[in-house]
Amino acid sequence: MSKTYTIAVIPGDGIGKEVTPWAQQALEKAAEGVAQFTYEPFDLGAERYLRDGAILPDDELERIKKTDAILLGAVGDPRIKAGILERGLLLKLRFALDQYVNLRPSKLYKGVTSPLANPGNIDFVVVREGTEGLYCGAGGAVRRDTSAEVATEVSINTAYGVERVVRYAFELAMKRRKHVTLVHKKNVLINAGDMWQRIVDRIGEEYPEVTHDYSHIDAATIYLVSDPSRFDVILTDNLFGDILTDEAGAVVGGVGYSASGCINASNEYPSMFEPIHGSAPDIAGKGIANPTAAILSAAMLLEHLGFDDAAKKIHAAVESDIAELGSTTRTTDEVGKDILARI
Amino acid sequence: MSKTYTIAVIPGDGIGKEVTPWAQQALEKAAEGVAQFTYEPFDLGAERYLRDGAILPDDELERIKKTDAILLGAVGDPRIKAGILERGLLLKLRFALDQYVNLRPSKLYKGVTSPLANPGNIDFVVVREGTEGLYCGAGGAVRRDTSAEVATEVSINTAYGVERVVRYAFELAMKRRKHVTLVHKKNVLINAGDMWQRIVDRIGEEYPEVTHDYSHIDAATIYLVSDPSRFDVILTDNLFGDILTDEAGAVVGGVGYSASGCINASNEYPSMFEPIHGSAPDIAGKGIANPTAAILSAAMLLEHLGFDDAAKKIHAAVESDIAELGSTTRTTDEVGKDILARI
Ligand SMILES: CC(C)[C@H](C(=O)O)[C@@H](O)C(=O)O
Ligand SMILES: CC(C)[C@H](C(=O)O)[C@@H](O)C(=O)O
Numbered sequence: 152m153s154k155t156y157t158i159a160v161i162p163g164d165g166i167g168k169e170v171t172p173w174a175q176q177a178l179e180k181a182a183e184g185v186a187q188f189t190y191e192p193f194d195l196g197a198e199r200y201l202r203d204g205a206i207l208p209d210d211e212l213e214r215i216k217k218t219d220a221i222l223l224g225a226v227g228d229p230r231i232k233a234g235i236l237e238r239g240l241l242l243k244l245r246f247a248l249d250q251y252v253n254l255r256p257s258k259l260y261k262g263v264t265s266p267l268a269n270p271g272n273i274d275f276v277v278v279r280e281g282t283e284g285l286y287c288g289a290g291g292a293v294r295r296d297t298s299a300e301v302a303t304e305v306s307i308n309t310a311y312g313v314e315r316v317v318r319y320a321f322e323l324a325m326k327r328r329k330h331v332t333l334v335h336k337k338n339v340l341i342n343a344g345d346m347w348q349r350i351v352d353r354i355g356e357e358y359p360e361v362t363h364d365y366s367h368i369d370a371a372t373i374y375l376v377s378d379p380s381r382f383d384v385i386l387t388d389n390l391f392g393d394i395l396t397d398e399a400g401a402v403v404g405g406v407g408y409s410a411s412g413c414i415n416a417s418n419e420y421p422s423m424f425e426p427i428h429g430s431a432p433d434i435a436g437k438g439i440a441n442p443t444a445a446i447l448s449a450a451m452l453l454e455h456l457g458f459d460d461a462a463k464k465i466h467a468a469v470e471s472d473i474a475e476l477g478s479t480t481r482t483t484d485e486v487g488k489d490i491l492a493r494i
Numbered sequence: 495m496s497k498t499y500t501i502a503v504i505p506g507d508g509i510g511k512e513v514t515p516w517a518q519q520a521l522e523k524a525a526e527g528v529a530q531f532t533y534e535p536f537d538l539g540a541e542r543y544l545r546d547g548a549i550l551p552d553d554e555l556e557r558i559k560k561t562d563a564i565l566l567g568a569v570g571d572p573r574i575k576a577g578i579l580e581r582g583l584l585l586k587l588r589f590a591l592d593q594y595v596n597l598r599p600s601k602l603y604k605g606v607t608s609p610l611a612n613p614g615n616i617d618f619v620v621v622r623e624g625t626e627g628l629y630c631g632a633g634g635a636v637r638r639d640t641s642a643e644v645a646t647e648v649s650i651n652t653a654y655g656v657e658r659v660v661r662y663a664f665e666l667a668m669k670r671r672k673h674v675t676l677v678h679k680k681n682v683l684i685n686a687g688d689m690w691q692r693i694v695d696r697i698g699e700e701y702p703e704v705t706h707d708y709s710h711i712d713a714a715t716i717y718l719v720s721d722p723s724r725f726d727v728i729l730t731d732n733l734f735g736d737i738l739t740d741e742a743g744a745v746v747g748g749v750g751y752s753a754s755g756c757i758n759a760s761n762e763y764p765s766m767f768e769p770i771h772g773s774a775p776d777i778a779g780k781g782i783a784n785p786t787a788a789i790l791s792a793a794m795l796l797e798h799l800g801f802d803d804a805a806k807k808i809h810a811a812v813e814s815d816i817a818e819l820g821s822t823t824r825t826t827d828e829v830g831k832d833i834l835a836r837i
Contacts, residue, residue, distance in 0.1 A: 233680045233681040233684075234681045234682065234687075234688075238684065267609055268607075269609070286682055292685045292688075299654070300652065301650065301651070301653075302651045302652075302688070303648055303649060303686070304648070304683045304685055306648070307644065307646055308646070309643065310641050310644075336733070337577060338570070338577045338581070339629055340633075340647045341576075341577040342645040342647055343646070343647050345635075345645070346645040349639065368737055369736050369739075369741075370740065372715060372737055372740050373743065375741075376741065376745060390682075394712050397713065398715035400716065405720075406716070
């Protein structure tokens with residue numbers, strides 16, 4: 152008998168609701184015979200907030216903590232002031248569940264048209280720190296709404312937090328092309344940047360087979376456009392990782408093909424898997440969102456639980472679907488069915 | 495008799511030394527008959543620092559303050575720990591001279607090959623705040639080099655500082671296509687982001703002809719790749735501006751074509767004009783750096799001093815040079831001479 156896992160499902164807002172069911176179906180089909188899933192749905196996001204004011208009630212967070220993994224769609228709604236759902240729900244989950252590795256692979260699939268004229272062979276992973284930096288929520292404002300207002304944002308970085316994600320990146324590089332690029336802005340952010348660089352240098356010594364180099368964030372945004380195939384594992388902080396992975400998504404033909412895992416690598420709490428695209432209010436409700444990224448996030452979930460073969464089935468299905476049908480205009484359900492048929 | 499202006503010249507490091515003389519020559523030639531220049535050279539940068547430990551001595555800063563404008567090459571040298579020259583020289587100048595508008599036009603010239611397959615008509619200006627945000631140098635570290643180290647970076651934002659740069663952006667938009675896009679990350683950096691948005695909304699009301707919208711920094715990096723022609727004036731903070739303008743430089747075919755002005759728009763202190771590329775240690779000394787960006791920074795200097803016609807001569811010369819010869823491989827001096835001949 153195969154083991155049963157409990158998956159928290161948070162479709163969230165906008166197209167999140169449209170693509171998440173396909174992630175579940177892909178999970179089911181790929182894991183047939185090796186694992187079973189029960190789903191615990193959570194009604195969290197804009198609708199819930201507008202209905203009863205709740206964003207992430209404590210008891211629901213406690214229930215989520217008891218699950219084995221989380222599938223998330225997208226969070227964000229134009230009717231709600233920016234930051235409320237993002238910080239109260241999405242970031243609260245990442246922080247409360249100590250998901251310190253935000254793992255974001257970028258791959259240019261055969262059949263996808265990159266906006267770059269000569270994209271080359273793009274296949275890298277961004278390891279983004281997920282629980283520190285400017286995302287801590289430290290900061291404030293005084294004399295709000297006067298001409299003497301001052302607003303601050305504080306980036307908090309700890310050796311504790313940096314070490315564990317650096318180690319993760321080097322371990323990952325060992326399974327890949329053995330190259331780590333630290334991205335920061337150490338010529339300006341000298342305190343945090345210097346600490347990141349020292350920790351990378353020190354931990355790097357434990358991995359003599361892995362080479363590592365450094366790029367400023369501004370230069371890295373150039374390389375993503377001019378020479379993206381130079382990267383294998385990009386290691387960076389929370390904000391720079393947010394920026395780079397969106398640009399990377401564009402470079403590989405759109406964030407519709409990019410999934411991510413918010414990973415608690417010490418397995419104290421469940422990890423969370425989500426497409427990197429947002430709720431896309433402009434196309435929500437039309438049934439035209441591409442579910443591929445959500446389906447790929449199901450593959451990341453399977454890998455995380457140790458089901459590499461099941462994950463590979465999804466990857467192979469997505470690759471063949473894109474190669475054959477990637478250039479056609481299809482609805483969400485059509486893409487979902489086409490991929491499912493290939494798993 | 496035409497007026498004489500004193501220009502501080504800081505070639506700085508690496509290719510900065512190779513391209514700055516061409517900026518001076520372009521300045522001379524374009525302003526012939528309308529303005530005269532005397533040059534005050536400053537030996538600042540890596541060589542000086544390695545020789546006598548000086549970065550930007552007070553008396554030299556005072557002399558710089560008395561000039562009418564500054565031509566700067568580039569700052570940064572791999573022999574020196576990241577941050578020392580950048581913060582001690584380049585950023586110190588920007589801050590001490592209160593250069594609160596960092597103006598960075600991006601234009602895809604005819605004859606330049608963009609790395610994008612379908613770049614469209616790219617012509618926008620980034621108005622980057624230059625004296626606040628994460629560049630203030632606020633922050634520190636405790637328990638350095640231990641596993642309990644904590645490093646912080648503080649972004650300081652004031653209504654005073656934001657208002658003046660927002661106003662500048664709207665004024666600039668009035669002379670252009672009348673569209674301002676605020677770029678920030680207000681869904682995470684809620685204190686600073688909210689203040690920026692409120693000030694943009696308020697000042698925007700004074701410019702009913704100018705439309706304005708908002709983009710998160712992560713989404714903006716996507717648009718620069720997928721649809722750069724959507725932008726007219728991008729208004730953003732110090733760090734996001736640093737990141738976006740390098741990506742923009744890549745998208746218009748390389749930072750070799752991008753100039754910038756660090757502008758004290760109230761004219762209390764001299765403004766500074768520099769290419770956005772760095773010192774490029776990898777190609778320094780080879781005589782192959784492209785002086786076009788430095789020459790364009792001379793045009794920005796002329797515009798700043800009110801010599802629009804002279805500036806236009808440089809722009810026209812650069813445009814025709816690139817259109818005819820942009821795809822040929824030329825040395826620094828060849829490009830310099832070719833452009834000079836067209837002024
Ligand atoms: C929605 C937002 C808070 C989030 C982030 O900034 O991390 C998103 O952009 C992402 O990358 O997952
Ligand atoms: C050298 C560095 C400090 C500088 C900056 O970050 O502003 C540079 O990248 C720039 O954009 O002018």
